[in-house]
Amino acid sequence: MNHTAVAAVGLYTVLNTVILFWLIVATSRLRRRYKVWVGTGGVAHLERVMRGHANAIENMPMTLLLLLIAALLGTPVLALHLLGIAFTIGRVLHAWHFIEEKGAPWQREAGFGLSGLATVVAMAVVLGHAFGFVI
Numbered sequence: 001m002n003h004t005a006v007a008a009v010g011l012y013t014v015l016n017t018v019i020l021f022w023l024i025v026a027t028s029r030l031r032r033r034y035k036v037w038v039g040t041g042g043v044a045h046l047e048r049v050m051r052g053h054a055n056a057i058e059n060m061p062m063t064l065l066l067l068l069i070a071a072l073l074g075t076p077v078l079a080l081h082l083l084g085i086a087f088t089i090g091r092v093l094h095a096w097h098f099i100e101e102k103g104a105p106w107q108r109e110a111g112f113g114l115s116g117l118a119t120v121v122a123m124a125v126v127l128g129h130a131f132g133f134v135i
Contacts, residue, residue, distance in 0.1 A: 005071035005080055012067065012084030016060050019091050023053040026099045045101045052098020056091060059115060063087055066122035073129040083118045083125075090115030 030046045031037060040047040067087075071080055094111030097103035 001072065002074065002077070005075065005077050006068070008077050008080045008084060009064065009067045009071045012088055013064050015084075015088045016056075016064060016091055019088070019095050020053070020056055020060070023049065023056060023095055023099065027053060048098050048101070052095055055098070056095060059119070060091065063115070063119045063122055066119070066126055070122060070125045070129070073126065075125055075129075079125070083122050086114050087118035087122075090118060 026049045027046070030043065030049055034041060034043045034046060036043055036046060040050060067080060067083060070083075090111045090113065092111070093107045094115060097105075097107035097111060100107075
């Protein structure tokens with residue numbers, strides 16, 4: 001097992017957990033500001049931040065799992081870093097879009113694009129290993 005490759009995936013797992021924590025803090029602040037303890041209370045900004053958090057939870061685990069599998073299958077550390085960086089920057093931009101009360105569309109588009117591309121490439125890498133292609 002290449003411990004450096006697994007450590008690289010660990011780095012991006014930690015960074016993406018920081019992004020999740022950022023979204024949790026943003027949600028908590030809005031809940032306190034508007035005194036909404038369950039649901040959204042009809043507060044559009046709270047609904048927006050909660051949707052951003054849900055989107056992160058929907059997307060981060062599978063991509064990070066794909067990166068871990070790729071690392072365990074022998075994917076070069078540089079490739080894992082490139083995928084991890086692209087995915088993490090994409091998730092930062094995406095979260096930023098949702099945390100802002102009126103986030104710029106480019107943040108969501110770039111965030112989705114980068115993180116989506118990293119996910120698709122990670123899928124291809126794992127599939128390549130599964131079918132015996134050298135990646």
